Amino acid sequence: xxxxxxxxxxxxxxxxxxxxxxxxxxxxxxxxxxxxxxxxxxxxxxxxxxxxxxxxxxxxxxxxxxxxxxxxxxxxxxxxxxxxxxxxxxxxxxxxxxxxxxxxxxxxxxxxxxxxxxxxxxxxxxxxxxxxxxxxxxxxxxxxxxxxxxxxxxxxxxxxxxxxxxxxxxxxxxxxxxxxxxxxxxxxxxxxxxxxxxxxxxxxxxxxxxxxx
DNA sequence: GCTATCCGCCGGTATTGTCA
DNA sequence: TGACAATACCGGCGGATAGC
Numbered sequence: 001x002x003x004x005x006x007x008x009x010x011x012x013x014x015x016x017x018x019x020x021x022x023x024x025x026x027x028x029x030x031x032x033x034x035x036x037x038x039x040x041x042x043x044x045x046x047x048x049x050x051x052x053x054x055x056x057x058x059x060x061x062x063x064x065x066x067x068x069x070x071x072x073x074x075x076x077x078x079x080x081x082x083x084x085x086x087x088x089x090x091x092x093x094x095x096x097x098x099x100x101x102x103x104x105x106x107x108x109x110x111x112x113x114x115x116x117x118x119x120x121x122x123x124x125x126x127x128x129x130x131x132x133x134x135x136x137x138x139x140x141x142x143x144x145x146x147x148x149x150x151x152x153x154x155x156x157x158x159x160x161x162x163x164x165x166x167x168x169x170x171x172x173x174x175x176x177x178x179x180x181x182x183x184x185x186x187x188x189x190x191x192x193x194x195x196x197x198x199x200x201x202x203x204x205x206x207x208x209x210x211x212x213x
Numbered sequence: 214g215c216t217a218t219c220c221g222c223c224g225g226t227a228t229t230g231t232c233a
Numbered sequence: 234t235g236a237c238a239a240t241a242c243c244g245g246c247g248g249a250t251a252g253c
Contacts, residue, residue, distance in 0.1 A: 059223090059224090073238080074238065074239070075237060075238055075239090091224080091225095095223075095224045095225075096239095097238085097239055097240070098223095098224090098240090119238085119239085
């Protein structure tokens with residue numbers, strides 16, 4: 001990955017020499033960085049669904065790629081990504097806008113104010129070079145999105161897995177509470193579970209390998 | 214080598230501002 | 234007034250490092 005990972009810098013006084021915000025040290029102290037002491041954001045952790053569809057920097061490439069196709073503003077980019085993943089992944093504004101600002105600061109994008117005071121971004125020559133240098137990453141990202149679409153269209157697979165796990169837990173708990181298992185049965189069950197784990201790991205390995213293609 | 218802790222970073226939600 | 238656009242704050246993951 002050639003794009004450097006800079007910290008979002010909201011003119012925060014808790015930034016270090018590299019512009020990194022030291023939120024990690026104490027979020028309590030950090031509250032009210034913008035002065036005024038006025039409560040603004042009330043972020044409460046991660047939402048449901050896919051937590052991180054993109055790896056480090058992937059989102060930057062995705063944004064560059066979308067803007068290369070058509071100059072867009074922030075909200076439009078969010079919608080494009082949502083459509084591309086069939087609604088499975090919707091990047092939040094807190095991700096998109098700092099990313100756009102960062103890419104502009106790096107010289108990969110340039111902006112102009114258009115109708116309704118929207119900030120429309122388009123790719124610069126540097127941005128095009130950056131995108132060309134990361135074509136492989138771009139391909140991987142679009143494959144991930146295609147896979148997300150397939151999952152979305154192929155029914156709720158994770159729900160099936162959850163139900164199976166639930167039944168499995170209930171079965172074991174029932175047997176164990178009633179102390180109906182002898183040593184031989186216990187070993188048999190352990191062998192079945194280990195076998196299942198191996199098979200699941202094999203499936204996972206295949207998926208990971210196809211991701212890296 | 215293993216475990217615990219620190220802290221940088223990503224990305225989520227809440228909120229505010231703007232405009233038709 | 235509601236939808237869109239942008240900003241601010243903060244939770245959690247994971248790499249780096251320290252302590253054992």
